[in-house]
Amino acid sequence: MSARICPKxxxxxxxxxxxxxDALTVDRCPGCRGAWLDxxxxxxxxxxxxxxxxxxxxxxxxxxxxxGNCPACSPAIVLTRIPVGAFAVxxxxxxxxxxxxxxxxxxxxxxQGFAALLKALRSSF
Ligand SMILES: [Zn+2]
Ligand SMILES: [Zn+2]
Numbered sequence: 001m002s003a004r005i006c007p008k009x010x011x012x013x014x015x016x017x018x019x020x021x022d023a024l025t026v027d028r029c030p031g032c033r034g035a036w037l038d039x040x041x042x043x044x045x046x047x048x049x050x051x052x053x054x055x056x057x058x059x060x061x062x063x064x065x066x067x068g069n070c071p072a073c074s075p076a077i078v079l080t081r082i083p084v085g086a087f088a089v090x091x092x093x094x095x096x097x098x099x100x101x102x103x104x105x106x107x108x109x110x111x112q113g114f115a116a117l118l119k120a121l122r123s124s125f
Contacts, residue, residue: 007068007079007090007099008032017070027071028120033102042098042121066100072097085113091121 006013006029015027015036027036070077070092079090079099090099100120 003072004036005075006031006034007036007050007071008034008066008101035100035102037098037100038072039096039098042118068099070094070097071099081118083118089120 004015004027007014009029009031011031013029013031015029017025018028019025019036020043024041026041029036041082067081068079069075070079073092073095077092077094081089081094082105091097108113
């Protein structure tokens with residue numbers, strides 16, 4: 001399995017797997033604190049809010065306006081910006097994984113925020 005590279009950092013930064021629970025490991029960028037979730041990791045089986053303490057930190061860097069390429073399936077695919085409330089997440093049209101900038105995770109993973117996220121993702125294709 002090849003390394004996954006942060007889609008937002010302009011320097012080459014490999015994502016690091018962060019174990020959330022027995023079934024879920026999320027790819028984090030140690031540089032900008034963003035997180036990549038594969039599509040199946042966004043499923044309702046996981047309590048994504050459990051991610052918040054580990055994922056949200058003061059070191060989060062907003063790279064909302066930056067365009068990135070998919071770290072998971074093909075670097076040739078440019079991620080699509082999907083507005084969710086005040087933020088936008090970046091989604092791959094190939095593998096349907098989603099990139100969250102570090103600062104986007106907190107507000108999005110409340111009950112309301114997560115519902116809005118799923119709605120936006122479902123209606124985006
Ligand atoms: Zn990064
Ligand atoms: Zn992809």
